[in-house]
Amino acid sequence: xxxxxxxxxxxxxxxxxxxxxxxxxxxxxxxxxxxxxxxxxxxxxxxxxxxxxxxxxxxxxxxxxxxxxxxxxxxxxxxxxxxxxxxxxxxxxxxxxxxxxxxxxxxxxxxxxxxxxxxxxxxxxxxxxxxxxxxxx
Numbered sequence: 029x030x031x032x033x034x035x036x037x038x039x040x041x042x043x044x045x046x047x048x049x050x051x052x053x054x055x056x057x058x059x060x061x062x063x064x065x066x067x068x069x070x071x072x073x074x075x076x077x078x079x080x081x082x083x084x085x086x087x088x089x090x091x092x093x094x095x096x097x098x099x100x101x102x103x104x105x106x107x108x109x110x111x112x113x114x115x116x117x118x119x120x121x122x123x124x125x126x127x128x129x130x131x132x133x134x135x136x137x138x139x140x141x142x143x144x145x146x147x148x149x150x151x152x153x154x155x156x157x158x159x160x161x162x163x164x165x
Contacts, residue, residue, distance in 0.1 A: 030062045030137070031164065032101075032130055034144035035069040039076045042089050046080075048145050055143065055165035056096075063098045064139065068129045107132040114153070123149050134161060 040052035077086035092098065103111075110132035115123060127149045130142065135155055141162045144150055150161050 029141065030064060030139050031059075031141035031143050032064045032066065032134055032139050033069070033098075034130055034142055034146060034150075035072040035076070035126055036145040037143040038065075038069065038073045038089070038092065039080070040145055041092070042077055042086075043080050051165050052145075061141075063096060063143070064101050064133075064137070065093075065098055066101045066103060066126075066130055066133055068103050068126050072126055101133060101137075103129050103133070104136070107136060110135065118152065121149065121152060123153075131155065131161075
């Protein structure tokens with residue numbers, strides 16, 4: 029199977045001071061699935077890790093891409109049309125761009141599993157390709 033990785037998961041994985049760090053670490057160690065990382069999460073993760081850990085310590089994040097089967101995914105122009113639709117549908121929730129892009133990519137690739145700690149946004153979303161997204165860990 030395949031899963032998409034959200035920025036909240038990556039931040040928890042690399043910030044040992046984050047309360048969900050152990051859950052993220054154990055999940056990543058036990059996971060043998062293909063992990064898809066949308067390119068749009070990289071600036072958000074980089075910013076958060078530099079803010080929380082400082083510049084030098086935030087560089088350890090790049091280790092995530094070695095030794096695992098991780099694919100970096102681009103956000104396509106067609107995804108942006110779906111991002112706009114999702115944003116309009118859930119206007120009151122004020123979903124952020126990164127989450128909406130992950131939702132659109134999940135639909136495009138028919139992926140139903142998301143590694144995230146952002147339960148609020150992903151739980152309310154009703155995807156077109158399945159009944160709900162499975163949120164891990």
